[in-house]
Structure formats: C-alpha cells, structure tokens
Amino acid sequence: MAAVDGLIRRHMDSPVPVIPALAEHLISGSAKRLRPLLTVAAARLAGARDDACLKLAAAVEFIHTATLLHDDVVDSSQLRRGRVAAHLIWGAPSSVLVGDFLFARAFELMVGANSMPALEILARASRVIAEGEVLQLTRSHDLDLTEALYIDIIRAKTAELFAAAAEAGAVSAGAPPERRRALRKYGQDLGLAFQLVDDALDYSGESDELGKNPGDDFREGKATLPLLLAIARTGPAEREFWLRTVDRREQADGDFERVRELMRQTGALQDTLDRAQAYAESAKAALAEFPAIGWRPALEDLADFAVARKA
Amino acid sequence: MAAVDGLIRRHMDSPVPVIPALAEHLISGSAKRLRPLLTVAAARLAGARDDACLKLAAAVEFIHTATLLHDDVVDSSQLRRGRVAAHLIWGAPSSVLVGDFLFARAFELMVGANSMPALEILARASRVIAEGEVLQLTRSHDLDLTEALYIDIIRAKTAELFAAAAEAGAVSAGAPPERRRALRKYGQDLGLAFQLVDDALDYSGESDELGKNPGDDFREGKATLPLLLAIARTGPAEREFWLRTVDRREQADGDFERVRELMRQTGALQDTLDRAQAYAESAKAALAEFPAIGWRPALEDLADFAVARKA
Numbered sequence: 001m002a003a004v005d006g007l008i009r010r011h012m013d014s015p016v017p018v019i020p021a022l023a024e025h026l027i028s029g030s031a032k033r034l035r036p037l038l039t040v041a042a043a044r045l046a047g048a049r050d051d052a053c054l055k056l057a058a059a060v061e062f063i064h065t066a067t068l069l070h071d072d073v074v075d076s077s078q079l080r081r082g083r084v085a086a087h088l089i090w091g092a093p094s095s096v097l098v099g100d101f102l103f104a105r106a107f108e109l110m111v112g113a114n115s116m117p118a119l120e121i122l123a124r125a126s127r128v129i130a131e132g133e134v135l136q137l138t139r140s141h142d143l144d145l146t147e148a149l150y151i152d153i154i155r156a157k158t159a160e161l162f163a164a165a166a167e168a169g170a171v172s173a174g175a176p177p178e179r180r181r182a183l184r185k186y187g188q189d190l191g192l193a194f195q196l197v198d199d200a201l202d203y204s205g206e207s208d209e210l211g212k213n214p215g216d217d218f219r220e221g222k223a224t225l226p227l228l229l230a231i232a233r234t235g236p237a238e239r240e241f242w243l244r245t246v247d248r249r250e251q252a253d254g255d256f257e258r259v260r261e262l263m264r265q266t267g268a269l270q271d272t273l274d275r276a277q278a279y280a281e282s283a284k285a286a287l288a289e290f291p292a293i294g295w296r297p298a299l300e301d302l303a304d305f306a307v308a309r310k311a
Numbered sequence: 312m313a314a315v316d317g318l319i320r321r322h323m324d325s326p327v328p329v330i331p332a333l334a335e336h337l338i339s340g341s342a343k344r345l346r347p348l349l350t351v352a353a354a355r356l357a358g359a360r361d362d363a364c365l366k367l368a369a370a371v372e373f374i375h376t377a378t379l380l381h382d383d384v385v386d387s388s389q390l391r392r393g394r395v396a397a398h399l400i401w402g403a404p405s406s407v408l409v410g411d412f413l414f415a416r417a418f419e420l421m422v423g424a425n426s427m428p429a430l431e432i433l434a435r436a437s438r439v440i441a442e443g444e445v446l447q448l449t450r451s452h453d454l455d456l457t458e459a460l461y462i463d464i465i466r467a468k469t470a471e472l473f474a475a476a477a478e479a480g481a482v483s484a485g486a487p488p489e490r491r492r493a494l495r496k497y498g499q500d501l502g503l504a505f506q507l508v509d510d511a512l513d514y515s516g517e518s519d520e521l522g523k524n525p526g527d528d529f530r531e532g533k534a535t536l537p538l539l540l541a542i543a544r545t546g547p548a549e550r551e552f553w554l555r556t557v558d559r560r561e562q563a564d565g566d567f568e569r570v571r572e573l574m575r576q577t578g579a580l581q582d583t584l585d586r587a588q589a590y591a592e593s594a595k596a597a598l599a600e601f602p603a604i605g606w607r608p609a610l611e612d613l614a615d616f617a618v619a620r621k622a
Contacts, residue, residue: 016442018449070411074404093385096407097444100381103411104437107418111431119430120422127415131327133408138329 003051004036007058011105022090022098026065029081034194035165036061037302042169042183045287045295052172055113056122060165062106063126067133067161069099074137075220079213118168125164132156141221141249143231143242150225151192158198159191182286186299189283194306196276199224200269203260205310215256221249225275229268230259238262273307280307314362315347318369322416333401333409337376340392345505346476347372348613353480353494356598356606363483366424367433371476373417374437378444378472380410385448386531390524429479436475443467452532452560454542454553461536465506466499473502493597497610500594505617507587510535511580514571516621526567532560536586540579541570549573584618591618 012023036057043053072085087095166187202217280303323334347368354364383396398406477498513528591614
C-alpha cells in the first residue's frame with residue numbers, strides 16, 4: 001500500500017497551483033484506502049506476479065476521491081475525512097474541476113496498467129456510480145422509498161466501486177472467470193455492508209470519531225435505511241413529524257434527538273446493522289474457494305472491520 | 312456523422328430518468344459536432360477501413376458535453392447552444408452528476424473502440440482540459456494576464472480536445488507517427504482559431520445568432536484575448552474603468568458598449584480575428600503532406616469556416 005500511496009502522490013501533481021493543494025487536502029485526510037486495498041488484495045489472492053494492480057489501485061482511489069469532491073458540492077457538506085470540505089475552502093467551481101482532473105488522471109493510470117478488461121470494469125463502474133448518485137439525488141427526500149430501491153441506490157453509488165476495485169484486481173492478475181466473479185461478489189457485498197454501517201453511524205456516531213458531523217444525512221433529508229425503517233415502523237402517528245423534518249426539511253432543536261429515540265424504539269438502527277452483518281457474512285462466503293491462508297483471512301477480517309468500525 | 316449521432320443517442324440513455332432528459336437537452340441544442348467530425352475526418356484521411364473511429368467520435372462529443380455541463384455550473388452561465396443552461400432547469404447538482412455520467416460513458420465507448428493508444432490520447436486530453444479550466448478559473452480576473460499565458464490556457468481548455476480528437480482518429484486508423492503528428496497539429500491550431508473567434512464573437516456577435524448572450528465573458532470578468540489587448544492598449548487612462556468592471560465586476564448600463572467601442576478604437580477585436588486567421592492558415596498547412604483530394608479540402612474548408620462563422 002505504500003507503493004500505491006507513492007503513485008497517488010506522484011499523479012495528483014500538476015503545474016496548476018490549486019490542483020495539488022486541493023487534492024492533497026482530501027487525499028491526506030483520514031482516509032482508510034479501503035478500495036485500493038481491495039484491488040491489491042484481490043490481485044494478490046488471484047496470484048498476481050506483477051505490479052499492474054498498483055496503478056489500478058491508485059486509479060480506484062482517484063475515482064473515489066473525485067466522487068467525494070463532487071458529492072460534497074452536490075450535498076453542500078461541511079466536513080469530510082475530518083477536515084473542512086474542500087469546496088468551502090477553494091469554492092465549488094474548483095472542487096468540480098479538480099474532481100474532473102482526478103477522474104481523468106484515474107483513466108491515465110489505467111492506461112498505464114495496460115489492461116483493457118480492467119479499464120472496461122472501472123469505466124462501467126464510474127458510469128454506474130454517477131447513475132446511483134443521480135438516482136439518490138432525485139429520490140433522496142422520498143419518505144416512501146422502498147428498502148429494495150434503497151439497496152439498488154447504494155449498490156450503484158457505493159458497492160459498485162468496491163466490486164469493480166476487486167474485480168479489476170482479479171482481472172489484472174489473469175484470474176479465471178469464476179474467481180473474478182467471486183472477488184466481484186466479495187467487493188459488492190463488502191460495499192453494501194460498508195454503506196449500511198455508514199448510514200447507521202450517521203445517527204449513532206460521535207463527530208470526533210467520524211471525521212464528519214453525525215446527523216448530516218438527517219439534516220439533508222437523505223432517505224437512508226435507518227430513516228426509512230423508522231418512518232415505516234412509526235406509522236401515521238409520526239407522519240406529520242417526518243413530513244416536516246424530512247420532506248420539507250423544517251427542522252428544530254431536538255428533532256435529531258427525537259429521531260435517534262424513535263430509531264432505538266423501533267429497532268431501525270439495530271436492523272440496519274444486522275443487514276450490514278449479513279452482507280459481511282455473504283462477502284466472506286464468496287471467498288470460500290480460495291485457500292484459507294494469506295490474503296483470504298485478511299479480506300475476511302476486513303469484512304468484520306467494515307461492520308465493527310466506529311468511524 | 313449520422314452513425315455517430317446514432318451512437319451518441321444510444322449511449323446517453325439510462326434507466327435513471329433525469330439523465331437522458333438533461334443529456335438530450337444539451338446534445339440536441341444547436342451543436343456543430345465539430346470535434347467528432349474531426350475524429351472521423353482524421354481517421355478517413357489516414358485511411359481508416361473500419362468504424363472504430365465512430366465510437367471514438369461519440370466519446371469525444373461526450374467529453375465535450377460533460378465539460379460544457381461543468382463549465383456552465385462553474386461560470387453560472389445562463390444560455391448554452393440556444394437553450395437555457397441545464398443547471399438552471401435541473402439544478403447544479405444534476406449538471407455535475409450528469410457530466411460525470413457522460414464522462415464515464417465516453418470511456419466506455421473508448422473501451423468499445425478497443426484502441427489503447429486512442430484511450431491514452433483522450434484520457435490525457437481530459438486531464439489537460441481540467442487543468443486549463445482550473446488555470447482559467449484562478450487567473451480569469453487577472454487584468455495583467457499575458458497573451459502567452461492566455462494562449463496556454465485556451466490551448467489546454469479548448470485546443471487540446473480538438474488536437475486529441477484528430478489524433479485519436481488518426482491513431483485508430485493506424486496512421487504512421489508523422490501523419491498522426493500532422494493531424495494533431497491541424498486539430499490544435501483549428502482549436503486555437505475556434506476559441507479566439509469565440510472570444511471575439513462574445514463582443515461582436517448577436518444573441519439570436521450566437522445561441523448565448525454576447526457580453527457573457529465581460530460580465531463574468533473573464534480575461535479573454537480581445538479584453539486583454541484592449542486593456543493593454545488603453546493604458547493608464549482607462550485603468551480605473553478596467554479595475555471596476557473586470558477586477559471588481561461592478562458593472563453599470565453602458566459599460567459593455569463602452570468596451571466594444573474601446574475594442575474598435577484599439578483594434579483589439581480585429582487583431583484577435585487576425586490571430587485566429589493565422590492559426591487557421593497554420594492548421595491548413597499541417598495537412599500539406601496529404602493528397603489534395605477528398606477529406607483534405609473538407610478539413611481546409613472547416614478551418615476557413617471556424618474563422619468566418621458568426622456563431
């Protein structure tokens with residue numbers, strides 16, 4: 001991963017002054033580098049003998065960083081990775097354009113890795129992520145969003161990059177189709193678990209651990225699973241409360257605490273975490289055909305970490 | 312070009328409702344499809360016998376459309392291609408995300424064309440364009456921007472895609488290095504001529520012909536060549552006028568008309584057009600080694616059109 005970090009640092013450079021400063025701000029935040037780790041781990045598990053996966057891993061982190069920059073503009077977020085969101089320092093226009101820069105750099109890195117199948121996987125993933133983001137944007141205040149459609153949204157906007165990161169690593173190592181599918185499945189289920197825990201933490205976490213403010217999703221009226229479950233389970237009695245706070249986003253002091261209490265009473269938070277745990281188990285099961293040594297236990301631990309984490 | 316349009320229409324589709332509507336709005340505007348035409352013409356001139364260039368041409372138009380969507384958000388533009396700018400209808404967040412969708416689609420199309428060298432050219436161009444946009448954003452109100460730096464900016468933000476469009480077409484046809492370089496040079500000089508004429512039209516054009524409002528660049532305080540020449544040539548006498556209208560952007564009725572008058576007096580507009588003409592001549596000269604039949608005269612006419620056009 002140190003080699004991946006070296007590639008990331010070299011390729012975020014540019015003679016245009018704002019670009020490296022803004023990229024550095026985000027890339028040096030409290031990032032977990034989960035997605036590039038997936039690429040490298042999948043490649044090694046699939047028997048990679050060269051370092052093409054390192055360039056793909058750096059490309060995956062650049063795609064992720066570009067989407068974070070654009071997301072924060074779209075959501076007007078205040079904090080990201082424990083730092084003030086870039087658009088609040090350099091302005092939304094710079095965030096949009098530096099996101100474009102990083103996205104293009106990702107494709108330059110992929111060309112360097114010289115694998116057309118990996119390029120296809122990551123180009124498709126980039127498109128699916130954008131579709132998921134638009135879908136979330138247009139449906140985000142919908143109180144009656146079904147759980148199935150919500151899972152479709154996070155499968156596109158989050159899990160697709162985890163799936164593609166793992167699959168691209170496998171493909172770059174010349175893995176046969178069934179191993180490629182197994183690693184893609186691992187990545188996708190890990191991504192779903194990861195996003196569901198993110199959604200839960202936005203209601204249960206503490207800001208000093210999170211690196212962002214809890215309650216952001218609620219303040220933005222973003223329909224995530226814990227909220228959808230709480231809305232469905234509180235019935236007509238709370239309908240007016242949800243219409244006011246989520247649909248019309250007219251929020252007052254104490255509303256967020258009331259939502260947390262309703263989530264506890266209805267088990268909405270615990271059920272979200274239970275679903276995340278189930279996806280993590282499914283992710284681990286996808287690795288069954290690999291030998292139970294080396295990278296396989298590491299990826300199993302990663303799935304457990306995705307659920308157990310506090311930030 | 313009808314085949315390219317067919318590809319464009321098929322690939323801008325998505326099950327997410329906002330995406331095709333927003334993409335259609337922009338792509339069906341009064342677009343000239345100059346850049347994809349360059350790709351097809353360069354490929355044919357270089358002797359292409361298959362249709363790989365059509366996918367590359369559609370990809371080029373998608374990259375261009377994505378940058379237009381993001382540009383209009385960055386500049387808060389009102390009109391584009393004769394229509395209300397997309398971000399004013401669907402909101403800036405949708406424009407940012409649909410831009411990302413089109414950019415990713417471009418790379419999916421390139422993968423379909425199956426030419427790693429063409430992918431490298433267009434990935435690099437996408438990155439250079441983003442760098443040019445950031446450079447323009449950070450220097451756009453600089454009254455003392457030199458002509459050389461201004462040419463560097465438009466070479467990156469505009470001419471690079473023209474250059475890459477032509478070069479990618481040449482490469483996909485298996486052109487030898489000297490023909491590839493010649494077509495790249497043609498594209499780059501055509502792009503510079505095209506942008507300089509755009510800059511001049513923003514002061515001399517009529518809105519019903521332009522498909523956007525003349526004076527946009529001035530209102531945004533954007534330092535383009537006609538403005539830079541007028542500022543340099545009017546000297547200390549007008550310094551306070553420029554500081555107020557361009558640097559501080561405090562503009563009043565009659566200011567735009569005064570600028571047009573100063574541009575006439577100083578010859579700033581005519582000199583901008585003369586420089587455009589010189590680049591168009593240089594573009595045509597780059598084609599010298601191709602036989603003077605078929606696509607070569609067509610590309611020569613295109614260079615003349617780039618300068619003579621009124622919109």
